[in-house]
Amino acid sequence: MIKGGRVVDPRSGIDDILDVLVERGEIMGIAPQINAENAVTIDASNKVVTPGLIDMHVHFRQPGRHEYKETIRTGSRAAAKGGFTTVVCEPNTVPPIDSKRRIKAVLDIAKSESIVNLYTKECITKGMRGKELVNIEEGVKQGAVAITDDGFPVRSIDLIEAAAKEAARFGIPICPHCEESRLRGRKEALVRRHYNSEAEYIKRDIHVVRDTKCSFHFPHVSLAKSITYIARAKQEGLPVTAEATPHHFTLTEQDATEIGPNAIVNPPLRTARDVEAIKKALHDNIIDVIATDHAPHAYYEKMSNKPPFGIIGVETSLGIVLTYLVQPGILSLNSAIEKMTVNPAKSLNIKRGELRIGMPADITIIDLNREWVVDVNEFESKGRNCPFNGWKLKGRAVMTIVGGRIVMDRGKIYDPPTEDPRLLQQLTLPI
Numbered sequence: 001m002i003k004g005g006r007v008v009d010p011r012s013g014i015d016d017i018l019d020v021l022v023e024r025g026e027i028m029g030i031a032p033q034i035n036a037e038n039a040v041t042i043d044a045s046n047k048v049v050t051p052g053l054i055d056m057h058v059h060f061r062q063p064g065r066h067e068y069k070e071t072i073r074t075g076s077r078a079a080a081k082g083g084f085t086t087v088v089c090e091p092n093t094v095p096p097i098d099s100k101r102r103i104k105a106v107l108d109i110a111k112s113e114s115i116v117n118l119y120t121k122e123c124i125t126k127g128m129r130g131k132e133l134v135n136i137e138e139g140v141k142q143g144a145v146a147i148t149d150d151g152f153p154v155r156s157i158d159l160i161e162a163a164a165k166e167a168a169r170f171g172i173p174i175c176p177h178c179e180e181s182r183l184r185g186r187k188e189a190l191v192r193r194h195y196n197s198e199a200e201y202i203k204r205d206i207h208v209v210r211d212t213k214c215s216f217h218f219p220h221v222s223l224a225k226s227i228t229y230i231a232r233a234k235q236e237g238l239p240v241t242a243e244a245t246p247h248h249f250t251l252t253e254q255d256a257t258e259i260g261p262n263a264i265v266n267p268p269l270r271t272a273r274d275v276e277a278i279k280k281a282l283h284d285n286i287i288d289v290i291a292t293d294h295a296p297h298a299y300y301e302k303m304s305n306k307p308p309f310g311i312i313g314v315e316t317s318l319g320i321v322l323t324y325l326v327q328p329g330i331l332s333l334n335s336a337i338e339k340m341t342v343n344p345a346k347s348l349n350i351k352r353g354e355l356r357i358g359m360p361a362d363i364t365i366i367d368l369n370r371e372w373v374v375d376v377n378e379f380e381s382k383g384r385n386c387p388f389n390g391w392k393l394k395g396r397a398v399m400t401i402v403g404g405r406i407v408m409d410r411g412k413i414y415d416p417p418t419e420d421p422r423l424l425q426q427l428t429l430p431i
C-alpha cells in the first residue's frame, strides 16, 4: 500500500491525495483511504506518486564489444536510481541489432540482468549501413518496438519509404536519426548548410509520413527549424511525435565549449535561440516526449583527442526536468510526467505509463523538495560523461517499483528486486 501520496496520473487526469494498493505485481486499487489491514505500508505523504517513468532512448551497449561502456545490468541499475521503470534500448551495439537473433539475444539477457522493464529497437538497415532493409516482420514478431539506424540518417529516399511501408504494415514507428554523422570529417561538415541538415531530413521524412501513413518519432530534436516542420505536420494531423533530451533544453553550444568532452554529443548542443525554441515546443506540446539518449563512454575515450559523441542521462533526467522545466513554470508537473510516461508509451504502442487497476505496478515515488548535487562518482552507470556534474537540483525519485517489486529505495538499489520482509518492514517508516 502506497499511502497518502499526491497521485499524478496524466492519462486519467488524476491529481489528488490517494492510496495505491498493489498486489501480485498489479495495481489493485487507487482511491482515498483504502483499507487493507495486512498490507505493508509505504507512507508517501508529501511525495508524488506517478506511473513508472519511461526512457525511450538509451544505449546500454550489450551484447557486444562495447560492454566496457555499459551493460544491461549497470544501465538498468542507473535507470532505477533515476526513477525509470522502463527503458527502450538503441540498436547501435557492436555488432548492431539488425536481426531477430540479435533482438532475442538482448531480450534474453534482459530477463536475467535487467531490474527494469527493457525493450529494444531494431536497425532500419542491415549493419546500419543504409543499403539493405532488415526483415521488419521478423523483428516485430521477435519484440522490436521501433526501428532506427541510430546515429545515421537513411539517406536514400527509396529506402526510407520502403521501410515506412513495412513499419506501417506491422504497426511500429520509425525513429529516424536526422543527424549529420555521415558528413563527419568531410569538408561539407564545416559549411553552414550542414547546420540545418537535421531540419532538412525531418522535412523530407514528413513527406514520407504523408505518403505512407507510417508513424515517425523524431528523437532528440535540437533545432528551432526542425520544430517548425514538426508543428506543421502535427497541424496537418500526421502521425508524428517528437522528443527532446535534457541536455538540449538546458545547454548551448557556448556551454559545450566551456564544459569540454562531456558536452560533445550528436546532435550537438545548439544556440540559445534553439534551446528557447525547444523549451517552447515542450510547453506547446509540439515535443511530446522527454528522453535521455543515455550514451555512456569510457572515461579514457572521452578524455582522448577524438572523444566519442554522447552524454549519459538516466540518473539526472528527472532532477533536470523538475528543476529546469517544472519549477520555472515551463511545464506543469502533470505535463512533465506525461512526457516521461504515457506519451513515450503511446508513441511506441506499449501498454505502460499509466496508473490503472489491472496494469503492472510500475510506480515512481518522487520527492519534489529533495535538494541534491549531481556527483558522477555516485552513479550506478559505468559512464561518467555527464555535463551536469556538480549541478544543484531540486526534486528526485525516492522509490522505484517495477511490477510491484522495489528496485530502488532512497537511492539504494535492490538487485535482484526485493521481497525481503525485513526490508519491507522498514518501509512502514516515512520515506
Ligand code: DOR
Pocket: 059, 092, 150, 151, 152, 177, 264, 265, 266, 267, 295, 296, 308, 309, 310, 311
Ligand atoms: O551522441 C550520441 N551518442 N549520439 C548518437 O546518436 C549515438 C550515441 C552513442 O551511441 O554514443
